[in-house]
Amino acid sequence: MAQNTFSSNARRWLGVLPFFLFAILFLILPSTRLFIGSFTNSQGRFTFDNILQLFQQANILSAYWLSIRISAVTALGGGILGFLLAYSVTIGGLPNSLRSILITFSGVASNFAGVPLAFAFVATLGRTGFITALLKGFGINIYDAGFNLYSFAGLSLTYMYFQFPLMVLIMAPALDGLRKEWREAAQNLGATYSQYWMRVAMPILLPSILGAMILLFGNAFGAYATAYALTGGTLPIVTIQIGAQIRGDVLHNPGLGYAMAIGMVFIMTISLIGYSLLQKRTEKWLK
Amino acid sequence: MNRLRKVPFWSWIWFVLGALYFVLPLYATFGFSLEMQRDKLSFLAYQRAFADPEFWKTFGYSNFVAVLTILVSALLSIPTAYWIRLRLPEARRLVEFITLLPFVIPAIILVFGLIRIYSAPVSVPFTQLVLFQPLTNSRVGTTILIVAGYTVLALPYMYRSVDTGLRTIDVATLTEAAQSLGANWSTIMLRVIFPNLRSALLSGALLTFAIVVGEVTLASFLGVPAFGPYLFLLGQHRAYEPAALSFASFILTWIAMGLIQLFTGGQGQAAGAH
Numbered sequence: 001m002a003q004n005t006f007s008s009n010a011r012r013w014l015g016v017l018p019f020f021l022f023a024i025l026f027l028i029l030p031s032t033r034l035f036i037g038s039f040t041n042s043q044g045r046f047t048f049d050n051i052l053q054l055f056q057q058a059n060i061l062s063a064y065w066l067s068i069r070i071s072a073v074t075a076l077g078g079g080i081l082g083f084l085l086a087y088s089v090t091i092g093g094l095p096n097s098l099r100s101i102l103i104t105f106s107g108v109a110s111n112f113a114g115v116p117l118a119f120a121f122v123a124t125l126g127r128t129g130f131i132t133a134l135l136k137g138f139g140i141n142i143y144d145a146g147f148n149l150y151s152f153a154g155l156s157l158t159y160m161y162f163q164f165p166l167m168v169l170i171m172a173p174a175l176d177g178l179r180k181e182w183r184e185a186a187q188n189l190g191a192t193y194s195q196y197w198m199r200v201a202m203p204i205l206l207p208s209i210l211g212a213m214i215l216l217f218g219n220a221f222g223a224y225a226t227a228y229a230l231t232g233g234t235l236p237i238v239t240i241q242i243g244a245q246i247r248g249d250v251l252h253n254p255g256l257g258y259a260m261a262i263g264m265v266f267i268m269t270i271s272l273i274g275y276s277l278l279q280k281r282t283e284k285w286l287k
Numbered sequence: 288m289n290r291l292r293k294v295p296f297w298s299w300i301w302f303v304l305g306a307l308y309f310v311l312p313l314y315a316t317f318g319f320s321l322e323m324q325r326d327k328l329s330f331l332a333y334q335r336a337f338a339d340p341e342f343w344k345t346f347g348y349s350n351f352v353a354v355l356t357i358l359v360s361a362l363l364s365i366p367t368a369y370w371i372r373l374r375l376p377e378a379r380r381l382v383e384f385i386t387l388l389p390f391v392i393p394a395i396i397l398v399f400g401l402i403r404i405y406s407a408p409v410s411v412p413f414t415q416l417v418l419f420q421p422l423t424n425s426r427v428g429t430t431i432l433i434v435a436g437y438t439v440l441a442l443p444y445m446y447r448s449v450d451t452g453l454r455t456i457d458v459a460t461l462t463e464a465a466q467s468l469g470a471n472w473s474t475i476m477l478r479v480i481f482p483n484l485r486s487a488l489l490s491g492a493l494l495t496f497a498i499v500v501g502e503v504t505l506a507s508f509l510g511v512p513a514f515g516p517y518l519f520l521l522g523q524h525r526a527y528e529p530a531a532l533s534f535a536s537f538i539l540t541w542i543a544m545g546l547i548q549l550f551t552g553g554q555g556q557a558a559g560a561h
Contacts, residue, residue, distance in 0.1 A: 015370035016378055019363050023385045026435040030400025031392055037403070081308070084301040092298030102302070105309055107544040108537070111494070114503045115518045116533035120312040123319040123530055130315030161312065164305070222393025225503040229519055239395045246399050246508055261396045268391040 037258030082167020106165035177286035211278035452487030
């Protein structure tokens with residue numbers, strides 16, 4: 001009998017074997033390799049040294065700091081613009097046809113990244129770009145004023161192109177979830193529109209806004225292709241540094257390269273946990 | 288009451304601002320791509336770009352990889368999600384956890400790990416028995432790796448959309464009904480489950496296509512002759528053709544997303560594309 005349940009159990013798990021086999025071979029094994037590598041020294045022994053080095057080497061710290069700043073700035077900027085856009089087409093009173101245009105466009109733009117996006121921004125804000133030339137016509141030279149597309153500001157503006165559409169896609173359903181009854185109830189109790197927003201709508205929306213911004217943060221933090229195509233690897237964000245480490249051991253310590261990668265996974269994990277916690281709070285009010 | 292129904296002045300401001308952000312880079316790219324000939328607007332850049340046999344080779348390869356990725360991720364997702372719903376609910380949490388992992392493992396980290404594992408010969412664990420030579424050394428090997436890598440990136444989206452699709456149909460009843468009519472497993476999968484998942488699969492497939500065809504990170508580190516790295520290299524020594532191809536790939540993305548909208552009314556966004 002025991003034999004029987006065992007074999008039927010094994011048969012049941014056999015059905016998901018291909019999935020687990022694939023996941024182990026191409027997801028678990030590679031990430032475990034990086035994880036183990038980050039705790040291994042050049043003699044192949046266990047060490048915490050690589051992890052400690054992350055916090056001691058100035059160039060690594062500054063790479064993380066630059067990545068965090070770019071991700072935070074574009075999450076905040078993209079989050080605000082995306083929220084206002086989602087607001088304008090959901091409850092902001094714009095015609096319904098604009099809504100479907102915006103949603104379709106957001107779907108395209110949030111998936112438009114990498115080399116084509118970088119080229120598009122060179123054609124727009126590069127030294128001879130469209131807007132650069134346009135502003136020159138008005139007597140404003142943005143490059144003389146200190147702007148550079150291949151820098152922090154330029155990369156942030158480029159990232160914004162896929163950041164705020166993602167915010168639109170996340171926030172539009174959440175704003176739809178605001179019930180008309182809540183606003184009417186507030187009005188009947190004598191609340192002004194701004195009071196309604198500050199005391200009713202915002203507290204309900206805030207977890208979902210913050211959660212979406214955290215998602216945007218992770219979205220920018222893991223980005224490599226756009227930055228590489230735009231700056232050619234001159235702006236030392238974490239992903240660019242890891243890319244250089246893959247091509248050749250630029251850190252002169254393979255273990256340190258693995259530790260950098262694991263550090264990224266760690267930050268991404270924290271942001272995903274933050275997102276899912278906020279998501280749970282959101283679901284209390286908004287379905 | 289009036290305060291709530293006034294002309295949505297600010298809404299228009301935000302909308303116009305957003306629309307400009309969307310459109311200006313595209314307008315600039317398109318405009319630039321037409322300026323290849325002096326003093327005259329023309330589609331010469333497009334003609335030149337599409338006349339390059341290298342373009343067709345890399346674009347063809349990327350499409351081939353995209354189709355393989357869609358097939359593999361569908362073949363992994365459908366039976367697994369189906370089986371978990373029907374017979375193995377205790378595996379649900381574990382499988383969902385695995386499909387979440389690509390969200391915390393960016394493409395650059397994934398390719399780092401893949402290269403470190405598969406640039407060495409793969410042997411049977413704890414023995415010296417070599418199963419196969421390093422995958423990174425051959426074209427077939429790198430193609431296997433890149434399809435596997437893209438499948439990992441597509442998995443969260445593919446698995447979730449299949450699982451959501453299965454939730455709307457009564458899997459157990461349908462399966463029993465089919466079995467009592469004498470259907471075998473392959474008939475159940477192909478003629479009962481699959482047709483019910485058509486729109487979920489279609490949107491997963493189109494999204495995968497949109498992301499895979501222009502992808503650069505995995506493609507350049509694995510050294511495959513794909514469209515993304517080709518476009519990047521073209522940008523190093525040409526000006527107008529890359530702009531033309533960038534604009535064309537935007538149109539391609541738009542077509543894919545438009546089709547998703549048409550078939551499902553839903554929206555997709557996958558991990559690891561940027």
